[in-house]
Amino acid sequence: MSTTTTEELPATTLLRFATAGSVDDGKSTLVGRLLHDSKSVLADQLEAVRRASAGRGQDSPDLALLTDGLRAEREQGITIDVAYRYFATPRRRFILADTPGHVQYTRNMVTGASTAELTVILVDARNGVVEQTRRHAAIAALLRVPHVVLAVNKMDLVGHRESVFAAIAEEFTAYATELGIPEVTAIPISALHGDNVVEPSATMDWYGGPTVLEHLETVPVSHDLAHCHARLPVQYVIRPQTAEHPDYRGYAGQIAAGTFRVGDEVTVLPSGRTTRISGIDLLGRPVDVAWTPQSVTVLLEDDLDVSRGDLIVPSKDAPATTQDVEATVCHLADQPLTVGHRVLLKHGTRTVKAIVKDIPSRLTLDDLSLHPHPGRLVANDIGRVKIRTAEPLPADSYADSRRTGSFILIDPSDGATLTAGMVGESFASPEPVKDTADDDGWDF
């Protein structure tokens, strides 16, 4: 997909967002509509869609075809993975993680949501909030996606009635609040006809809020970094050892959270040695202050033994290190995760050996019921795990820091990415779960 826009340049900031919803909800049509109506679809792409639609005997171009990727998918009429789309308006550049909504693809939604600042959850106005909607909301809550949009689609099929929209929006918002989702914006749309996607609807004058695109353009993307824990995982040590730079020793990394300033007293974990920042090099330009997600090279006053995998933090705000990690995980791989499983755990830039000590519970996303001691997690399962690491890890709670509170588990034998993990409590609010061993209706 291409991204050029005919509007004036420049796009200023970048918004990463994800969509969740099934083919039946009209998600592909919504995404196609966003790309088409924001003029991000170019003539040759539209021509290809026209040809393909005509080949299938359809009268008008099927915008859903814009987002169909691989031939394997087209032949089977399915979407098998996260696809990334790019478009721009004069106000913003967008990266869309387009994830399929089928039950068995929880892992794809988790993947797409992991980097998203916003998630669009689609519902069919005729069906309202269904199990799948609750599952999507739960994933957005688990992954701590800061902004959630509820797009109530197919309003044309319910006579564009405000009462239908209001009831769905109210039910969803109540559920989202229970999950600890901080912000929900509900928008009534018709993706097929374009109402409230890019252009305001001519038929729903009772709705005074933004269109989907207007909301995407204006939602704030950065939060108050001054109150975040500052974290710099060291990726690489830069030592030119040249005549020009005989003693240069810089610690390169992407700031994972917060801000760093020259003069800050910092501690290097896990060694615990303390020094001060003597300089920050922002890709060739010395700066006094740098913040996430900038890639920088930090110079320290003292000659400490710092290497890849270490974490530089403010001395007054260092995380506790631990070898016992409790986390909510989404299992991704086809081979199950079991108690006693020996794995590699990658956290920041550090990879350590670890063992799965316990799997206290599995969570059913449809109704948030807990199933104690499942013994194992299979692909697309969400569960709680206790992990013992071979070395201490400076892990934050995921609620405090998405970058330094997350990790992946890797199979040491074949290198497969097994599991995605989030340290600490699952949801922001006190867990609204009912404890039950009843497996009925569990269908992952």
Place this chain on the structure above:
Amino acid sequence: MTTVAEVTGGGRAANSPYSLSHLDALESEAVHIFREVAGEFENPVLLFSGGKDSIVMLHLALKAFAPAAVPFPLLHVDTGHNFPEVLAYRDRTVARHNLRLHIASVQDYIDRGVLKERPDGTRNPLQTLPLTEKIRSERFDAVFGGGRRDEEKARAKERVFSLRDEFSQWDPRRQRPELWNLYNGRHAPGEHVRVFPLSNWTELDVWQYIAREGIELPEIYFAHEREVFLRNGMWLTAGDWGGPKEGERVEKRLVRYRTVGDMSCTGAVDSDADTVEKVIAEIAASRLTERGATRADDKLSEAAMEDRKREGYF
């Protein structure tokens, strides 16, 4: 920062003291990817064609490791149908930054009889074998490519770290999920990982970044007079590689290239954009994707790129 930076969105976004412009965000992400690979792999290499995407990749690599040298060599897969301006640019760049350059030559494979020239003279599909054999013989374990997800449908699902088996094959169903910015570079002996630092960049981002950073490009990216002929709706440069054929008329036109590849299948577009700023304005108004406009090999079939990727193409 220059004046260009303000014009093209390179400056800091004004709505928050801690926000980044989209170019700064993309640059930071790409630098993070380069440093992850340098930190985790034994023997990376950067694919360098002299095209704008590989030039931007190299620029990012230089920034990622400065003031130290780039800690890996370049690899050029040479189809033998090169634009002379691009080869000159390549050699100039290698010399200026004191880089090491490997070359995998399609012509060698044809001369040795291992590869056969295609009837249409197109050599892009022939690059796969020299590339994969060079990766094996040099034991490269990470190969940086300039592929962008916005280029083509099959690329939209590509990972930043793309695992390839010992035959360099890509299996979309075997790709690892990528969450947060935690890349998994584990691979078995003989396997390697293709790494795409520009995954999230678009053609316009690349040009805006070139303008902001003042990056030099080969001259053929800018409007110039050239002897060309029309084939399959594209302006191709006349040359030893096999054009024009009978009935194809050579004429002099004002053109530029949007992509740089094998001369036999990379088309020029009519253009009077002779500066970076004019190119950006032209792209912003364009109604065709760059591959749609200039690559004959992608028109071969609807799933052309998917097929070539599976076989080990870039």
